[in-house]
């Protein structure tokens with residue numbers, strides 16, 4: 149289906165999210181939409197999928213004016229969207245999620261739906277279990293679930309808003325194959341991302357949005373520097389490695405830690421983390437890294453071993469004790485665990501409590517929030533509600549909320565959904581924390597990010613935990629092998645050598 | 653002989669639970685869609701009075717029930733309008749309405765206090781009512797009690813087995829996602845709130861035309877049941893089967909209070925009559941005990957097998973409200 153946007157405008161209060169957007173997408177292509185955080189990509193896609201209404205402008209499908217007033221209309225036209233934060237029903241089963249919204253008879257045929265689910269799942273090599281509950285699934289699995297649902301609905305225009313931010317390299321490869329196949333069958337795919345390499349690898353054409361306006365279009369061969377310039381209005385160079393600021397003082401010590409989950413077991417984790425150090429946790433989603441990270445925050449109970457923070461044994465204590473000892477945790481699902489929808493940025497700063505006493509000094513809080521907003525260049529106002537912020541700006545807000553005095557920062561996907569400029573910026577902020585003595589443990593599906601920013605790397609494979617690897621001595625290939633479960637004997641041998649070296 | 657008496661008593665429990673079931677399932681529908689209708693207690697009193705009066709004036713119980721249904725639906729429409737369209741606080745509006753409806757019931761019903769009324773009759777079902785035990789228990793009831801049995805099953809099947817019912821779950825859970833799947837969230841909320849109100853509205857005349865036939869004004873003994881309905885909705889985990897179980901439990905406790913009165917002479921009769929209320933609240937406290945942090949900590953010290961078993965029981969007991977209960981939905 150050919151899609152044409154004609155002069156789309158949308159404002160939210162004073163923010164002009166889309167300004168006179170005008171371009172068309174030919175049928176059977178993969179169209180990339182690039183743009184920095186808050187550029188208006190999601191807004192435009194939500195308009196196309198009927199989720200929100202534009203202030204003005206029209207959408208033409210195959211040359212005819214389309215009347216898309218709600219998502220039901222869009223689905224009838226064959227347009228479906230995977231939202232940046234998957235719009236699903238967490239306490240329900242995957243299969244229920246799959247079925248809700250599919251038109252049909254009064255009594256839906258569960259068995260048939262399950263068959264269709266499994267068929268599509270196997271066809272695209274996904275791993276979601278139809279009978280698992282969504283709240284126990286990873287972001288990647290939730291995305292897969294939504295994609296399966298759209299496929300089952302018979303959608304012909306697939307809009308994917310940042311689908312690669314929460315998934316592993318392998319999953320990404322599968323996803324790209326899937327999208328390619330969809331396009332080859334005459335479907336139209338609209339792929340929203342900040343990741344230039346993803347867009348360049350996948351898309352037949354690209355448009356760039358900048359501050360709500362169409363900044364330019366490009367077809368292959370892509371000129372990366374030119375794209376970056378269109379996105380940010382200036383040229384940006386990737387950082388070189390930032391220096392390691394590790395000292396000798398220990399922040400975190402794990403001794404023979406064991407964790408049980410209903411799907412995997414982790415045994416005998418030993419780790420010493422020093423002040424100023426950054427440790428990257430690599431692994432496919434659900435390999436155990438999330439559990440270990442949460443155990444370090446007191447959010448997951450360990451079943452064996454000891455967790456020692458700043459010399460204090462906190463084994464079995466609740467998360468507040470961990471917080472009191474300077475540990476903080478930032479989850480991947482920002483709107484569910486990290487931020488409170490309905491509250492403004494200002495109220496978030498008030499809640500995280502730089503102020504003392506019973507009464508809130510709103511004016512003081514507001515100037516504080518204002519400072520933070522400009523410090524972290526959040527596109528929003530102190531009064532903006534967090535759910536109204538663009539995905540990337542929500543992430544910045546989360547980071548801005550981190551307390552000043554911290555000794556251990558645990559991050560799940562710290563730059564998920566952030567554009568390059570923000571990623572570099574956020575990491576420079578985090579490294580500043582390290583220089584002040586904080587240690588960082590972070591999970592990222594992006595191996596490049598792990599290599600770029602960590603001092604040591606720990607790899608997870610279905611509950612197995614590697615010894616810490618020196619980030620300067622390993623590379624993407626080795627990490628890729630390890631995440632896939634290959635090459636493990638070798639590192640354990642090396643580890644033996646390493647230990648005996650250290651002993652000398 | 654003794655057995656026969658107990659059996660008839662239990663059949664009475666099923667009948668006296670019927671209005672509680674109607675009201676609880678009505679509230680369950682509204683809350684499943686995300687709207688708390690706090691006016692239940694007042695609505696039940698008002699419709700008990702209105703239904704009674706209508707039935708007396710027209711000499712038709714059918715009209716009595718219809719009036720109850722319409723009044724209940726109208727009160728719910730007020731709740732829906734003020735919370736969905738005007739985005740006022742559902743709790744505040746519901747509470748004010750419950751008070752207003754109660755006072756209206758006592759005030760408008762005053763001239764009719766104590767007058768001779770009409771009531772619905774027991775209709776034994778041929779053949780089935782001759783089955784030993786079950787016949788007396790289930791098939792020698794009035795029409796509304798039979799309907800309450802059917803309602804339990806229909807409501808359960810609707811919410812959990814049908815397409816619109818699954819969407820209903822979605823609307824209460826995460827309206828944005830339901831909207832994304834093509835649901836008209838606010839329209840559905842209107843529909844289910846009004847439908848729920850209609851069911852609550854039927855429960856009022858079920859008292860005044862059957863279970864406690866007549867209208868006695870402030871001493872009708874109905875005040876307070878509406879609050880228990882709200883508690884049973886939670887106890888029932890927004891599931892009609894569990895809700896029905898809660899309603900039967902409540903009715904059983906009330907009945908026990910009556911029959912034990914001659915036996916337990918040491919306890920004042922008021923205590924026995926009032927006991928079902930706190931007991932229901934206590935059960936309510938118990939259902940979510942598994943979520944408590946300290947329970948978690950205690951459990952962690954138990955041996956693996958025992959822990960697993962207890963955790964499973966707690967999980968089954970657990971009652972999680974629809975996540976979007978009480979929050980308005982607005983699309984941009």
Ligand SMILES: Nc1ncnc2c1ncn2[C@@H]1O[C@H](COP(=O)(O)OP(=O)(O)OP(=O)(O)O)[C@@H](O)[C@H]1O
Nearest residue numbers: 160165185186187188189190191536537538539540
């Ligand atoms: N519901 C809303 N209410 C108010 N402002 C909004 C709302 N949704 C988006 N905005 C604002 O509109 C602008 C564009 O947001 P949008 O989500 O489209 O950005 P984006 O390009 O998808 O960014 P990101 O890459 O960070 O996801 C942002 O400044 C955002 O704060």
Ligand SMILES: [Mg+2]
Nearest residue numbers: 190232538539
């Ligand atoms: Mg976005």
